[in-house]
Structures are given as structure tokens and as C-alpha cells.
Amino acid sequence: MTEDIKILKPACPKCGVFKAISIPASVFTQKSFGLIKIQVPQGAVCEDHQFIVIADTEARIIGYEAIDVSVSKEEEELPEIESEIKFPLKYLINKIGFNSVAGLIHAKLFKYDSFIIRSDESDMNLEDLNEYFDFMIPEPYKNSVKIDTISYDDEIFPNPGYFYSLVTNQKTKAFLFNPRKHIVQIPWRTNLYYETHIINYALERTDPKEQTKIISDSIKRFINDSEYAKTILDGVKKISEKDLMKTLDEKLAMTTINKYRMALIKEFLRRRVSVDLIKKIKK
Numbered sequence: 406m407t408e409d410i411k412i413l414k415p416a417c418p419k420c421g422v423f424k425a426i427s428i429p430a431s432v433f434t435q436k437s438f439g440l441i442k443i444q445v446p447q448g449a450v451c452e453d454h455q456f457i458v459i460a461d462t463e464a465r466i467i468g469y470e471a472i473d474v475s476v477s478k479e480e481e482e483l484p485e486i487e488s489e490i491k492f493p494l495k496y497l498i499n500k501i502g503f504n505s506v507a508g509l510i511h512a513k514l515f516k517y518d519s520f521i522i523r524s525d526e527s528d529m530n531l532e533d534l535n536e537y538f539d540f541m542i543p544e545p546y547k548n549s550v551k552i553d554t555i556s557y558d559d560e561i562f563p564n565p566g567y568f569y570s571l572v573t574n575q576k577t578k579a580f581l582f583n584p585r586k587h588i589v590q591i592p593w594r595t596n597l598y599y600e601t602h603i604i605n606y607a608l609e610r611t612d613p614k615e616q617t618k619i620i621s622d623s624i625k626r627f628i629n630d631s632e633y634a635k636t637i638l639d640g641v642k643k644i645s646e647k648d649l650m651k652t653l654d655e656k657l658a659m660t661t662i663n664k665y666r667m668a669l670i671k672e673f674l675r676r677r678v679s680v681d682l683i684k685k686i687k688k
């Protein structure tokens with residue numbers, strides 16, 4: 406007889422790569438309540454990192470803990486920075502996880518509500534967090550949505566997995582994450598390749614100012630592309646997606662318009678401009 410297995414799909418808190426892994430079901434039934442920690446060795450999910458997945462007894466992921474072989478001071482603590490930009494990217498990734506950082510860029514850019522589900526006043530200041538992400542978004546799109554808090558009382562809800570399912574039923578259109586580096590809900594369908602790419606590109610620099618400049622320059626270019634797509638759509642009654650992509654690709658010298666980029670542009674126009682505009686695009 407084969408042993409029952411549960412499939413978990415953890416995402417590396419350091420680099421965002423995710424992969425399905427099989428865990429014997431007995432791991433989850435050894436306890437009747439509480440949380441289970443599973444160590445994920447380097448190579449099992451991503452090439453470079455090992456980490457711990459925290460799950461509940463129903464095999465729902467609750468969060469992650471990074472295992473640092475050598476934790477440098479610089480990564481653990483927020484250095485004093487004489488700059489309007491408070492967070493180095495690495496610090497932020499260590500605090501809330503790679504994919505939550507990518508998700509917050511997406512939420513701010515495409516105007517989705519976002520909430521951090523947390524049980525205590527952690528040292529992460531929401532105002533600073535909002536300021537950090539809004540800084541990357543150009544006018545008139547910045548400051549249009551705020552990252553907010555949902556408080557989680559672990560005495561009333563000893564099982565966070567259960568509480569998360571209540572919240573996702575209520576806030577169906579919001580991006581939800583927790584301080585344990587876990588994304589509780591993603592309300593959009595496009596994946597985070599774009600955000601992942603710009604974060605990794607920005608991580609090649611260490612100066613927080615340069616990092617945010619790289620990200621905001623890329624976002625500016627994306628918005629220019631989207632606004633150009635809007636002017637094309639404003640001037641036509643109907644257009645096929647193929648023709649729209651071809652026109653954009655010819656006119657926008659800096660960008661390659663592939664299916665994914667087109668999906669992002671459509672999402673931007675739908676969320677930021679008008680749903681009717683999108684209806685002009687024929688498959």
C-alpha cells in the first residue's frame with residue numbers, strides 16, 4: 406500500500422521560486438493542533454536556498470522561515486539611511502518575503518487593495534511601507550491604494566489557516582499577505598514574472614536609491630506603453646489583439662510586445678482606465 410501524501414506548493418521566501426513537493430500525510434496527523442514545520446533543503450524548491458515551511462494540520466501553508474547560513478548584519482537590521490528611501494530591497498525581502506514584495510508592486514501599480522494579516526504591532530511601519538511602494542509609481546497613479554492591516558487574534562483563532570480562509574471569503578478582491586512571508590491570496594490572474602524580473606534586476610545594485618530608480622524607471626516605461634495602447638484603442642472601433650500587438654511592437658522601440666506584456670497592458674487599462682476600452686480588443 407502506498408502512503409498517503411499531501412502536495413504543498415511552497416515559494417522560496419528569498420527568491421520567490423515555487424514548486425510542488427510531496428509530503429507524507431502522516432507528517433500532518435502527528436499533531437492534532439498547532440503548526441508543523443517542514444525543512445526544505447536547498448535544491449528541493451529553488452537552486453540556492455533552504456528554508457522552513459510552516460503549515461497547519463490540514464496542510465495549509467501559514468508561513469516561512471528563512472535558514473541563513475551566514476546572516477550578515479546588513480541584511481538583518483535596517484541600517485540608518487540618510488535618504489527618503491527607507492528600505493534596501495534585501496531588508497524588505499527578509500522582512501516580508503520575495504513574493505510579497507513582488508505582489509505589493511503589482512497591487513500598487515494595478516490598483517488592488519492589499520492587507521497584511523498580523524497579530525501584533527510588528528516593527529514594520531505601514532506608512533513607511535506605503536511610501537516606499539508609492540515612490541515607485543508615477544503621477545497620477547501613485548497613492549491610489551493603501552496597504553492596510555487586518556488584525557489576527559491568535560487566542561480567538563488558534564488556527565491561522567482557518568482564519569485566513571474566513572478572510573479570503575470576505576476580501577475576495579484583495580492581495581493578502583502575512584509577516585511570515587506567506588501570500589494568503591492573489592486576486593489577479595497574471596503572474597508576477599514582470600515584478601520578479603525588475604526586483605532581481607534592482608538587486609544587482611546595493612544603493613536603495615538606485616534600486617527604486619531601476620524599478621520606477623521600468624514602471625514608467627510600462628505605463629507609457631499602456632498609455633500608448635490607450636491612444637490606439639481610443640481611435641478604433643474594434644481591433645484584433647494580434648494587430649494591436651503588432652502596432653505596439655512597431656511603435657514602441659524600447660519594448661518587445663509579447664503575449665505576457667499584452668496581458669499586463671490589458672490589466673492596466675482595465676484596472677486604471679476603462680473596462681469598455683478592453684472590449685474593443687477582439688481575440
Ligand SMILES: [Zn+2]
Nearest residue numbers: 417420451454
Ligand atoms: Zn530561493
